Amino acid sequence: MSITTGNILEVRGLTARYGEVTALRSADLDLKEGELIAVLGPNGAGKSTLMRSIVGLTSASGDVRFRGELLPRNAAAVAARGIALVPEGRGIFGPMSVEENLQLGAYMINGRGEDYERRLSRVLTLFPRLKERLSQAAGSMSGGEQQMLAVGRALMADPKLLLLDEPSLGLAPKVTAEILETLAELNRSGLSVLLVEQKAPLALKIASRAYVVVNGRISTEIDTKEITSHDQLARYYFQ
Ligand SMILES: Nc1ncnc2c1ncn2[C@@H]1O[C@H](COP(=O)(O)OP(=O)(O)O)[C@@H](O)[C@H]1O
Ligand SMILES: [Mg+2]
Incomplete structure (x- = not known):
């Protein structure tokens, strides 16, 4: 299946709840082989829940496929398939x-x-x-x-697939830039990367596409070439 779709990761209808709170609502996301994409969104939007649900660290309903095969909802089994999360x-x-x-x-x-x-x-x-x-x-x-x-x-x-959850948190801009440049380099050498970031301008520099998560929903998918200013990005956050 991965040969026909070219996707290393396919997320369909992923939904996660903490008690009464639905933190992630029917999320859909695709990552192509060799792609680096960003997941943006404000604090509390559900970005970490999305990452943790993909790798089986948070119980969730919906489907996650890795190279066409359904992933078990078990963190050790997911890691063994070749997916690593930097939490x-x-x-x-x-x-x-x-x-x-x-x-x-x-x-x-x-x-x-x-x-x-x-x-x-x-x-x-x-x-x-x-x-x-x-x-x-x-x-x-x-x-x-x-x-x-x-x-x-x-x-x-x-x-084969690296997920990173806000690697820039608490870091100086120079150090953040260094780490993101290393991620870009890893991606150029073939690693597929899903990068969660609140510092959108930095992430958009190295990503080919971005998803924006707001209130537990993936609200928009954006082509990073379209985004040239803060104002344009703010539109996606506050639509
Ligand atoms: N372990 C938890 N128990 C209860 N609620 C949680 C837990 N983790 C996250 N939440 C809630 O789920 C929502 C999404 O959180 P999270 O995925 O951490 O967002 P983000 O990573 O985008 O900041 C928030 O409302 C948060 O308070
Ligand atoms: Mg988070």
Whole structure:
């Protein structure tokens, strides 16, 4: 099926509730093989719920297909198919060393297999700052370095699809730009990327398309070439 549609990810009618609150209402989304797209929207819109529902961390109804095959609603099984999520807030283990955190990313999929060294060296080439800090406690690094570690840890699983939930949160503009440029580079080398961002102008620079989530609904799909000003973007948020 992926050959006919060319989509690595197809989300259909995804709906998630927390008790009485419906946080995500019948979301539809497509990501083509090799594409990098952005998911924008204000705080509380349902972006994290969308990400967590895709990877099976939040119970949801609806269909998520990966290369045409229905994904099980189970986070470990989803990870094993080749989908990695860099969660909001990074989720790294502060007292553990940088290298131990990276090892965890590899363990989650296939243990510390023969491929470990190759994966580690690829991650350290992408983020040389981690190389200098391999034995340092992850929690003692700067926010930007911790975000690099969170991305690096996800890459240790050698994913085909990378989901990122607000990687720029709390980071200085320069560090954010550096991380987004690395994502663009990964995408150019073939990785499919779904990027949640509140800092829309930055995300739109590297994305080919964007979805806007408002009040739990994916309200619009926009071609990033159409967006040339803040005002135009605000129209999508406040329509
Ligand atoms: N664990 C939870 N329990 C109850 N409500 C939640 C939970 N997580 C998120 N919500 C609610 O769901 C809605 C969407 O949240 P979220 O997906 O985190 O939005 P965003 O990532 O766009 O800021 C919000 O109204 C939020 O308060
Ligand atoms: Mg969020």
